[in-house]
Amino acid sequence: MLQAERLQMIRELAEKEDILSWERLIQVLGVSKATVRRDVDHLAAEGCIEKTRGGILSLQADATEPSLQLRNVQNMSEKRRIAQAALSYIQPDDFVFFDSGSTVKEVAALLPPSLRFSAMTYDLMIAMELAKKPVIDVFIAGGTLRKHFETAHGYMTERDLLDFHAQTTFMGADSVRLGGGIYGYNMNDVRPKQVMLENSNQTILLCDHTKFEKTAYVHICELKNIDRIITGAEAREIVGKTFQELGIPIDFV
Numbered sequence: 001m002l003q004a005e006r007l008q009m010i011r012e013l014a015e016k017e018d019i020l021s022w023e024r025l026i027q028v029l030g031v032s033k034a035t036v037r038r039d040v041d042h043l044a045a046e047g048c049i050e051k052t053r054g055g056i057l058s059l060q061a062d063a064t065e066p067s068l069q070l071r072n073v074q075n076m077s078e079k080r081r082i083a084q085a086a087l088s089y090i091q092p093d094d095f096v097f098f099d100s101g102s103t104v105k106e107v108a109a110l111l112p113p114s115l116r117f118s119a120m121t122y123d124l125m126i127a128m129e130l131a132k133k134p135v136i137d138v139f140i141a142g143g144t145l146r147k148h149f150e151t152a153h154g155y156m157t158e159r160d161l162l163d164f165h166a167q168t169t170f171m172g173a174d175s176v177r178l179g180g181g182i183y184g185y186n187m188n189d190v191r192p193k194q195v196m197l198e199n200s201n202q203t204i205l206l207c208d209h210t211k212f213e214k215t216a217y218v219h220i221c222e223l224k225n226i227d228r229i230i231t232g233a234e235a236r237e238i239v240g241k242t243f244q245e246l247g248i249p250i251d252f253v
Contacts, residue, residue, distance in 0.1 A: 001029070006039050010056075014049055020056050045148065075208045076106075078232035081253040082206050083107040085230050086170060089204055092116055094167040097196040098126050100151045100189060101172025103206040105129060111136070120164055122157050122192045124150040139164065146188055153188035158195055166200040171226075173207050175216035178243065181223045183216035193220050202227040209235035223248060 006029055013028065014020055025036045040056055043049045049056050083106035090096055090111075098104050098121035108119075108129035119130050120139035130138045143157030171193060175183035182205065184190065197203045205226045212235055223246060230251045231239070243250055 001031075003039065003042075006031070006035075007043060010039060010043060011048060014056060025056075075210060075232075078208045078234060079103045079106050080110070081232060082208065082230050083110050085251055085253045086204065086206055087111065087115075089168055089202075089228075090115065090117060091167070094118070095120070095164065097121070097161075097164075097166040097169040097200055098123065098130070099169065099171045099193055099196060100126070100149075101206070103208065104170050104172045107170055107206070120161070120166070122152045122161070124152070141192065146186075149186075151189065151192075153192060158191050161192060161195040162199065164199065166196070167202070169196040169200040169203040171197065171203050171205050173205060173211055173220070175214040176205070176207055176211050176223075176229075177213055178223070180219065182220040182226070184218045184220055185216050187218050190218055190220055197221060197225055204228045204230060206230050208232055209238055212238045 009029060010020075010025065013025070022033060022036060025040070026033055029036060040049065040051060044051050044056075079102060082103055086107045087110060092115065094117045096117060096119045098108060098119055100121075100123040105123070105126050108126050111130070111133050113133055114135065115133070116135040118137040118139065120141060121127050121130070122141040122143065124140075127138055127140050130136055141152055141157045141160035143152035143160070144154040145151075146153055171182070173182045174185050177183065184193070203226055205228070207229070209232050223243070226248055228249045228251065229243065230253065233252045236252050239250065
C-alpha cells in the first residue's frame with residue numbers, strides 16, 4: 001500500500017472514530033508500528049491530526065486540504081487525459097505560466113522533449129519536471145517555501161511573476177462552483193494564481209470531475225475570468241450545460 005493511501009485511510013478512520021490507538025491503526029493498515037508512527041507524524045506535521053497520549057485525535061474539520069502525496073495518486077488516469085489535452089494549447093516559442101497542482105504537474109510530465117518554449121512556475125515539483133525537458137527555458141518564482149507542498153509564496157513570488165507576461169496560464173483549483181467561481185484551501189496560493197491570470201492572454205483551468213461544486217473557502221477568481229476548462233468526461237453529468245451557458249468552452253476528455 002502506498003503511503004498516500006495509508007494517510008487517507010488514517011484520516012478517514014480518525015474522522016469516524018475520533019480517537020484511534022496505535023494497535024487499531026496497525027491492525028487496519030497491516031504495517032509495522034514504526035511505519036504507523038511515521039505516517040502519524042507526517043499528518044501531525046501538516047495539522048491534519050493531533051497526537052494524544054493514548055492515540056490520535058482527528059482535526060479533519062479544520063484541515064480539509066489533501067496532502068501533496070494524496071493529490072499525486074488520486075484520479076491519475078483522468079488527470080493524465082486532461083494534461084494530454086492541454087498540450088495542444090502550447091505553441092512553439094510560447095511563454096506559459098504553470099500554476100501549482102497535480103494536474104498541472106502532469107502537463108509538465110507529458111511535454112514532448114522537442115517542444116521548445118519558455119515556462120514559469122512557483123511550484124518546485126513542476127519546475128523539476130520542466131527541467132527534464134532539454135529545450136524548455138524554465139523560470140522559477142522565488143519566495144517563502146510552503147513546506148510539505150513545495151510551493152513558493154509571498155512578496156518575492158508575486159514580484160517575480162509580475163515581471164513576465166504569458167500566452168497561456170494553466171491553472172489548477174481545489175473547488176469550482178457555479179455560484180462563486182474558483183476556490184482554494186490555502187490563502188498563500190491566491191496571489192500567485194491571480195497574478196498569473198492577470199498577466200496572460202488566456203487562462204485554462206485544468207481540474208478533474210471531483211472539483212466541481214466541492215467546498216473550499218478561499219476565493220481566487222470569478223468563472224468569467226477563465227477562458228477554457230479542460231476536465232474529464234466524468235464531469236459531463238455534473239456540469240451539464242450550466243457552465244457552457246456562461247460562455248466558457250469546456251473540453252471533456
